[in-house]
Every structure is written in structure tokens, then in C-alpha cells.
Amino acid sequence: MSDTFLVGNGAGFSGDRVDAPIPVVRSLVRRGLPAALFFEVLGERTVALAQLERRRDPELGYEPMLERLLEPVLADCFRHHIPILGNFGAANPPAAARLIARLALRLGLPELRIAVVAGDDVQGSIALDQLPVHEADGSIDTRAARLVAANAYIGAGPLVEALRAGADVVVAGRTSDPALAIAPLVHHFGWSFTDWERLAVGAACGHLLECGSQVTGGVFWDPGFKDIPDPANIGFPIAEVTATGGLVITKPEDTGGIVDLRTVKEQLLYELHDPAHYITPDVVLDITGCTLEQVGSDRVAVHGLRGKPAPETLKVTACFEGSWLGEGEVSVAGPNALARARATADVLLQRLKRRGLGVRARVDLIGVASVHDSDDGALWRAYDGPEPQDIRIRLAAEGADRDAVDQAAREVLALLCCGTAGTGGARWRLTPRILTRSYLVLRERVPTSVSVRTAREMSCEARGR
Amino acid sequence: MSDDLVEVPLHAVAHGRAGDKGNRGNISLIPYRPELYPLLAEQVTEARVLALFRHRGATACRRYDLPLLQAFNFVVDDVLEGGVNASLNLDGHGKSHSFRLLGLTVRVPRALLTPPE
Numbered sequence: 039m040s041d042t043f044l045v046g047n048g049a050g051f052s053g054d055r056v057d058a059p060i061p062v063v064r065s066l067v068r069r070g071l072p073a074a075l076f077f078e079v080l081g082e083r084t085v086a087l088a089q090l091e092r093r094r095d096p097e098l099g100y101e102p103m104l105e106r107l108l109e110p111v112l113a114d115c116f117r118h119h120i121p122i123l124g125n126f127g128a129a130n131p132p133a134a135a136r137l138i139a140r141l142a143l144r145l146g147l148p149e150l151r152i153a154v155v156a157g158d159d160v161q162g163s164i165a166l167d168q169l170p171v172h173e174a175d176g177s178i179d180t181r182a183a184r185l186v187a188a189n190a191y192i193g194a195g196p197l198v199e200a201l202r203a204g205a206d207v208v209v210a211g212r213t214s215d216p217a218l219a220i221a222p223l224v225h226h227f228g229w230s231f232t233d234w235e236r237l238a239v240g241a242a243c244g245h246l247l248e249c250g251s252q253v254t255g256g257v258f259w260d261p262g263f264k265d266i267p268d269p270a271n272i273g274f275p276i277a278e279v280t281a282t283g284g285l286v287i288t289k290p291e292d293t294g295g296i297v298d299l300r301t302v303k304e305q306l307l308y309e310l311h312d313p314a315h316y317i318t319p320d321v322v323l324d325i326t327g328c329t330l331e332q333v334g335s336d337r338v339a340v341h342g343l344r345g346k347p348a349p350e351t352l353k354v355t356a357c358f359e360g361s362w363l364g365e366g367e368v369s370v371a372g373p374n375a376l377a378r379a380r381a382t383a384d385v386l387l388q389r390l391k392r393r394g395l396g397v398r399a400r401v402d403l404i405g406v407a408s409v410h411d412s413d414d415g416a417l418w419r420a421y422d423g424p425e426p427q428d429i430r431i432r433l434a435a436e437g438a439d440r441d442a443v444d445q446a447a448r449e450v451l452a453l454l455c456c457g458t459a460g461t462g463g464a465r466w467r468l469t470p471r472i473l474t475r476s477y478l479v480l481r482e483r484v485p486t487s488v489s490v491r492t493a494r495e496m497s498c499e500a501r502g503r
Numbered sequence: 504m505s506d507d508l509v510e511v512p513l514h515a516v517a518h519g520r521a522g523d524k525g526n527r528g529n530i531s532l533i534p535y536r537p538e539l540y541p542l543l544a545e546q547v548t549e550a551r552v553l554a555l556f557r558h559r560g561a562t563a564c565r566r567y568d569l570p571l572l573q574a575f576n577f578v579v580d581d582v583l584e585g586g587v588n589a590s591l592n593l594d595g596h597g598k599s600h601s602f603r604l605l606g607l608t609v610r611v612p613r614a615l616l617t618p619p620e
Contacts, residue, residue: 083588173525257520257598264518300518300533303574307531309522311578313567329571342571360588400591409594410603413584416558434591473588 042284043226044073045219045243045277049107049124050250052079056106058250058274063111065276065290067118074222075115077107077124078215078248085212086357086472088129089187099130105141108207112138113145116206123197123218127209129187131155135209136500142493150207150493153200157486158212160479161188166356169477183358186472190354190479193319194240195231196486197221203490212355216244216318219277227281231348237321238345239283245316245323246287246305246340247275253287253305254336255295268294285340286333297336306330306340315346319353319481322346351478360471364397364435364443366450367404369463371428376421378458379403379429383415385457386433389449397437397446404430430463436471444468507613514605515616517543521601526586528597530604532575536615540573546609547575555603556582577604 046066048059066073079101092099104126127134131154142150189212198221200208220240229236246253253275255266273293278286316323327342370378383401402408405426407417435446447466454464519532553564561582587595
């Protein structure tokens with residue numbers, strides 16, 4: 039067991055359960071093996087929303103729950119030499135590092151070493167319109183749209199550099215998700231960045247853990263079909279990795295959830311397209327030869343992973359200010375609810391047309407058909423099943439003109455007086471949208487840098503300013 | 504008796520999970536019992552899965568078979584009404600799509616209907 043390294047995950051997205059890291063760290067400490075903990079909190083658009091926060095306040099723009107996530111575990115991780123890595127720096131890693139420094143001083147950890155990884159933010163440093171487009175939302179006119187953020191998915195290299203410099207906490211912005219797990223493994227085992235078979239194990243480890251509880255029972259449980267113990271307390275995942283590339287997925291003792299062949303298969307294929315080519319900046323993972331083995335209670339071994347050389351390009355995702363989204367909802371219930379809901383839907387669409395608001399709109403009848411439906415309501419229009427007793431009518435409208443979208447959403451509010459008999463429970467809201475477009479850029483064009491300082495040094499600098 | 508074929512939703516014999524990348528979705532399909540793998544390979548075709556999502560504008564479906572894992576991966580193009588940033592759908596990521604697939608019916612021997620533990 040002495041050649042085993044543990045990788046724990048403390049969050050799978052921004053908005054995850056904030057008390058999840060506690061049992062993970064307790065388990066890592068109890069097992070006493072070398073270990074690292076990582077947090078993956080940066081979805082594709084999250085960094086753009088964070089950039090908007092930063093524009094409002096230069097000391098914001100990092101993961102909003104950062105302090106809540108780290109406070110209960112930071113001291114234990116520091117004392118037991120468990121480095122923490124995260125893309126929780128989002129659009130502002132230096133400000134996140136300052137927050138962690140203040141937290142460390144408050145917890146009596148002035149010698150905590152905090153690394154800031156820079157270089158992922160390529161806004162201004164790379165001319166996007168000269169790059170080949172990889173994927174794009176609809177038809178973005180990038181000359182007209184205002185750029186909010188442009189970040190490269192950087193690999194494990196700079197994260198390893200930070201760990202070599204003795205970092206206790208590594209604060210990054212955009213990284214590839216698997217890099218957060220690959221880095222501590224490369225650092226601990228001294229794996230080469232051209233050892234594709236080992237890097238494939240690291241990438242699979244990261245891929246399986248990066249969504250937190252999704253490999254331990256989250257978005258898995260299906261009462262009566264796939265039951266799990268205590269879904270209110272699902273244990274977040276821990277991977278056991280060996281120098282030669284052994285990989286076992288498990289979870290903390292005395293937590294809910296489950297790790298079995300079913301949970302690991304679902305997460306292995308999650309957001310995967312060609313199973314022979316899962317592209318990360320550090321390695322291309324091939325799971326077509328993969329097999330799984332239940333090797334104990336809540337313990338699954340992953341075998342047969344293969345790796346191919348890393349791509350020469352990195353993915354850059356650019357986020358642009360998009361249109362406005364307006365949403366409004368009202369409810370009807372009881373006798374004749376379906377007829378009242380259908381009539382309400384038609385009246386809403388007539389109202390938008392009558393007022394010439396020029397928005398793109400859709401109506402859902404929640405309780406009849408919604409998330410599986412199309413914009414034209416093909417499913418709820420054709421519905422001929424049992425009479426639903428409680429239906430929520432939802433209008434969604436989109437357009438470039440904020441006022442027109444706002445007026446469209448307010449048409450739902452007006453139903454409180456003008457709607458069918460028994461209409462109630464109106465809610466409406468207006469939100470700005472972000473559009474994304476991704477590009478491929480040669481990795482040499484994305485230089486990265488790492489700076490490491492103690493919490494004490496950072497607080498002295500803050501006082502000096 | 505055990506050779507009786509019964510028509511059931513996939514949900515009775517398999518599980519899966521959906522995810523997104525842009526305007527493309529993927530759905531895994533994993534039978535509970537290994538004997539079901541060849542039956543699902545024969546019946547849950549790309550054409551049938553595409554038909555499930557045609558009303559949303561899906562244009563193509565590709566199935567990747569993973570016999571060692573006893574799993575299938577369906578990749579459906581243009582199923583997300585423009586993707587999470589453009590869609591008017593409450594579930595812009597299409598996370599609920601796995602359960603549309605699990606509503607598709609298949610014919611399987613009654614003996615293979617044992618409830619999963």
C-alpha cells in the first residue's frame with residue numbers, strides 16, 4: 039500500500055454541497071497515505087459570469103462559496119500535507135488567493151503556501167478572429183458581440199510546477215478538469231509528461247472524480263430501481279492510484295452513496311463522445327479497452343486504460359454577451375386544468391404577436407410536457423394521456439432588446455387578472471445570457487506562470503498597499 | 504415460459520445518463536444483465552434513438568458500442584435547441600434526456616426482467 043496515492047474530490051461544480059469536503063478530508067487523514075484534494079467548480083460559462091462579477095468589484099470574480107468550502111478542511115489539509123488544487127480562482131485567481139491568505143491567518147496558518155497559476159486568461163493576448171473555430175453557439179456575430187472572457191483550458195504542467203514549489207493550495211482559473219487530478223499524481227510519482235499510459239490513468243481518475251458525487255450515487259439514484267444509502271449524505275469520491283497505474287474508485291467510510299460497476303460506468307461515459315478519443319491537454323484517453331472490477335464494498339478497480347499523445351493545440355473558450363432571457367410562470371390545478379393550460383399557452387403566444395414584441399418564445403406545460411418537449415410544444419399539444427391535476431405554465435422568451443423580453447415575461451404576470459379561471463402563483467424574471475465559441479490554439483501561444491507565497495507574505499503585501 | 508418475450512420500457516432492463524457539449528448530447532445506455540447486451544444492440548438502433556429526438560431538431564445519431572464495459576454511448580447532434588446558452592428549454596443541458604431514451608420500448612425474454620438489486 040505504500041506506493042498508493044489518494045486523490046479526493048471536494049466539489050463537482052459551482053453550487054455543489056458545501057459540506058462535502060469534510061468527510062473526504064477526514065478519510066484522507068485517517069488513512070494516512072500521501073494524498074491531494076481537488077475542487078472542480080468552473081463550468082463553461084461560469085468563468086464569464088465571474089468576469090462580470092469582477093467588473094463590478096475587482097476583488098470578486100472567484101468561486102463564491104470558496105471560503106465556505108475551504109474553512110472546515112484547510113487546517114487539516116495543511117497539517118497532514120494534503121495539497122489542495124482548484125479552478126476556484128475562476129476569473130480572478132489573485133483575489134481568491136488573497137481570500138485564502140486571510141482565511142489562513144484567521145485559522146492560525148500563516149505559513150500556508152498559496153500558488154497562483156496565471157496564463158489561462160488569453161483575452162487581449164490572442165487575436166481570436168484569426169483562429170480556427172472549434173465549436174460555436176448558433177450564429178454568433180463576433181464583431182458585433184461584446185467579448186466577456188476568453189480562457190484556454192490549460193493542462194497539468196503549471197499545476198505540477200506549483201506543487202514542486204511547495205504549494206499547499208494551488209489556485210487556478212480555467213484548467214482542463216482532469217488536470218486537477220493528473221497534476222498531484224505526476225508530482226508524487228514523478229511520471230513523465232510523455233508517459234501516455236500513466237497519464238491516461240490520471241485523466242480517467244480526473245474524469246471519474248471531477249463531477250464529485252456523480253460517481254458515488256449522485257444523479258444515479260432512482261427509487262425502486264437504483265437505490266443508494268442515505269442520498270442526503272452522499273460521500274464524495276476518493277481514488278487510490280498506484281505508481282504503476284492501478285486505479286480504484288472509492289468513497290469515505292460512514293457516508294451515504296455507493297460505488298459500484300453501475301455508478302462508475304455512468305460517470306465514465308458522462309459527456310464522452312468517441313470513447314477512443316477523450317481529448318485532454320495532457321493526453322488523449324481511450325477507454326475502448328477498459329474493464330471494471332468490483333474489488334470490495336464501495337470499491338471499483340478500473341483496468342485497461344490507454345493513452346495517446348497529447349494534442350498540439352489547446353481549446354480556448356470565448357464568452358460573449360448574448361441576448362436576454364425572460365421567463366414567467368403561472369399555475370392552474372383541479373378540474374379542466376389541461377384545457378385551461380392549453381388555452382393559456384395559446385393566448386400568451388397571441389399576446390406576444392399582438393404586441394409585436396419580436397421575441398423568440400416557447401411555452402411549456404409543466405406536468406404535461408416540458409423538458410423533453412420542443413419549442414413548438416409538439417409533445418404537450420399531442421398529449422392524450424390521463425388528465426393532469428396540477429400544471430405550471432411557463433413562457434420563455436429571448437431577444438436582443440431587453441425591454442421587449444421584459445415585456446414578454448410580464449405578459450405572464452398579467453394573467454393573474456386576465457387569465458383563465460383559477461390562475462395563480464405568478465413568478466417572472468429576466469436574465470442576461472452568455473454565448474460561447476471555442477477555438478483551437480497552438481499550446482506554445484499560451485504561456486503560463488506560477489507564483490507561490492505564504493499567507494503571511496501576502497498579508498504583508500496587502501498592508502503595504 | 505421463460506422464453507416469453509415481453510415488451511417493456513428500457514427503464515425496466517437498463518440505466519443511463521445524459522450529458523452535453525454544445526448543441527450535441529450524449530446518452531449512455533447500460534443493461535443491468537449481460538444477456539441483454541446483444542438484444543439491446545439489435546433493437547436500440549441509431550434510427551430509433553434519432554426518432555425519439557426528431558421533434559427537437561436532432562439531425563444525426565451515432566452509437567458507440569463498448570462490449571467490454573457492457574455499455575452503449577449514443578451521441579445525438581443538434582438535439583439541444585442551440586445548446587445551453589441559446590435554448591429556451593428549462594433543461595438546456597438535456598440532462599433529462601436519458602429518461603426519454605429509457606422510455607423507449609424493447610422486447611426481451613421475461614426471464615431477464617429480474618428487478619435490479
